[in-house]
Amino acid sequence: MTASLGRRVGGGHALAFVGAALLLAAAPFVLLPYPLTLLTLALVFGLFAFGLDLAWGRAGVVSIGHAAFFGLGAYGSAIAAARDVPMVLGGAAGVGIAVLVALGVGLAGLGRRALPSTMAVLTLALTLAMSQGARSWTWLTNGTNGLVVLSDSGVVGTYYRTAAIVLVTVALVWFVVLRGALGRRFVAIRINEQRAEHLGIDPRRTKIVAFLISAAVSALAGAVAAPVIGLVSPSAAGIVMSTEVLVWLAVGGLGTISGAFLGAGLVTIGDQLLGDVLGSWYLLMMGVVFLLVVRFAPEGLVGLARAALRRPLRERAAGGALLEPVGASLTPRPAAAGSSEPAIGARDVEKGFGAVPVIQGVDLTVAPGEVVCLIGPNGAGKTTFLGVLAGEHRPERGTIWIAGDDVTTRAPHERARRGLGRMFQIPSVFLDLTPRQNLAIARSEGLHPPVPLPLYDRFDSDTMLARDLSLADRRALELAMVLSWGPEILLLDEPAAGLSHEDSIELARTLRDVAERTGCSLVAVEHDMEIVREMADRVVVLADGRILVEGSMDEISAHDEVRRAYLGVS
Known part of the structure; x- marks a missing residue:
């Protein structure tokens, strides 16, 4: 147990966590109330960006309507406060509903026959439906006027509560998810889904799990944000908020905790400090910054810093191959010795593409x-047959088995x-x-x-x-x-x-x-x-x-x- 914990939490990680906790704890002693309020807002928006990053930056699941989940959490807290129910219960309900909605969207958008753009379309439709519902269900949401949520903890109390929730959530997700098998699978699927699948990783299940966790964290961010922003209106679940969080991640950097909070912090604080002064010019300036980052730093500001610090040693990469005889170091697997069952086989396999037959009645046992x-010769069907054995192509006829088990489907x-x-x-x-x-x-x-x-x-x-x-x-x-x-x-x-x-x-x-x-x-x-x-x-x-x-x-x-x-x- 101790050894496993040590492998998953290195000294550098523990130091970073302690350093972040100390900095957050010291903030009220050095910041005036208004800057502290901005920092609180940046933290909840950073948590929202971190939630989206779990799906987009970690597992490659594109969601352009992620504010729907943020809005569910925010409205959960706001509706509970308006009815004198503890906000923690309303927030928990919002998170639970967000997970259920995400499950439905994930099952539909990440199906085996779904197109790569399906998730983008479904999440866009979801955020549009969510914001329209918030406008229409006036009996529940007070329509376009929104619901006022007052904090009973003051500026400092609200900050500490927010900072504690954000810090604990990020630490738990990092330790339980990102540093474990799930986190490795997220990365593998995002970088090379083909290779990951041939290592036994289920791409669909992995992406759905990432999307569910992402929705839960985003809804939690909305629940925590309700008393910070003070007014929960349809815009909290709308397309503008969905677009803004995409910008935060693109600017800060995908696939990093620091990138999510850096991007959200810079844009949020910049909006509050410069938005009123520059007006529409601020939006133009942010658009230019976004384009520059996408063009010259596609991995965001954090990725740009990492690239500057990385010093790849290409000398070995430029040399010859790294192959060599395996020698006598290999040992046979006991299960393989003396087995009479064929390892893999195909019986009467046929496969074509359209009206063109490629494989016609092939039988093979190994x-x-x-x-x-x-x-x-070229066009004989060799690669296609290999794809049929691997499961990349399903035959129109015939049977494939591995160690006696039918794996045709x-x-x-x-x-x-x-x-x-x-x-x-x-x-x-x-x-x-x-x-x-x-x-x-x-x-x-x-x-x-x-x-x-x-x-x-x-x-x-x-x-x-x-x-x-x-x-x-x-x-x-x-x-x-x-x-x-x-x-x-x-x-x-x-x-x-x-x-x-x-x-x-x-x-x-x-x-x-x-x-x-x-x-x-x-x-x-x-x-x-x-x-x-x-x-x-x-x-x-x-x-x-x-x-x-x-x-x-x-x-x-x-x-x-x-x-x-x-x-x-x-």
Whole structure:
């Protein structure tokens, strides 16, 4: 327990929390009432921005009508105060309703058939409906006049109460969510949903959870804001407020706690201090600032500061590949030894796109630890068949199974949880993370303890981002991630694409060694016959969507039909 806590809360984090608490506690002693009121307002708006950031900045869920949740919390407190009910109960009700509404929106907008723009449209409609409802339901909300909410704690009391709620909420969300498995999954989904799904992460469920937490925090911010702003009107849930919070996050920086509060603080305090003086010119100035930030600092002010402080070491990224033979360090998995059940198989699989048939009645079984290479001319259906095995394409006919379980209708992440790993023709890694962070995410979702590989040590680095790596090194990083995750079956689509001849042969030997020593089955699409000869136990030739012939490399090379269809020999 203590060790786990220490890993999740480092000394720097604890120091930052204590420092923030001390600064907030000292503010009333150095600020006059009006600046203290502005700071209180900036804190609640910062909490609102932090709530949106949990969905947008952390998990990549775009919500352009997030003020609807803020408004639910604010009206919950205001309606309770107007009816002499404790505001804490009204605020809690507002948060609960916000979570239920977010669940409905998330299920509809994050469905498997939903378009990327669906969530933006639904949340926009939600905030418009919320503000219209606040205007129309005068018996409940007092219409456009709004509800007055008076604070009984004075300026200083209201500030301390607000600061305490904000600090505790942020600390709890940071510790329970962002520093745990959920936080890692949020980041993985946002940066590379494809890779995350093939590590067994459910993208839809992860995004819905992020959206629910985001809505709850935003509604809590609204509930706390009600006595601070003093008047809760339809504008608190309207499109203007939804737009403003997007600006706060864009200016401060997505994906950071400090960015949310910095952006909200700067814009809010600037609005209060300069809005009356400059009038409409202030809006123009903020528009210009927003455009400049988006153009020259797309990661916001916090991201700009981080970029200035980061000193990526590109020397290693500019060098050769980081592949090397695995040697004798690998140990076989006990479960793989002596298994008679095929690792993966396909029976009578057919797949087409529109009226064009691509795969036509393919049957294939792969034994544990076996290396099968799929070869064939361009357009033979090799990559499509690999996608059918991985769950990226659903066949019109046929059955796919893994270790005896029918997975024909299962999504890629469900197949991954059954041990199916995937490498792509273009290396699929988390480009905005360091190599060490890439490996950490893969291992945190791992099916088995990672086999020891010298390859891992090469990526034990936080001095650069994965995007700074060369193609060969990204390929090696992807391999290290997948192997450290612990697959029982590994699908590879032209794994040596873009590598030099020497690196390609080294990769083939590494994969062959992995299969022999761990019992991991490999199914690889490859064009280079030398690599196929180095790797394969069995070669399967596809032509026109059908299996033409299968056997050893020597048998395939001598086959007349293969020579005509693939090798171009009459």
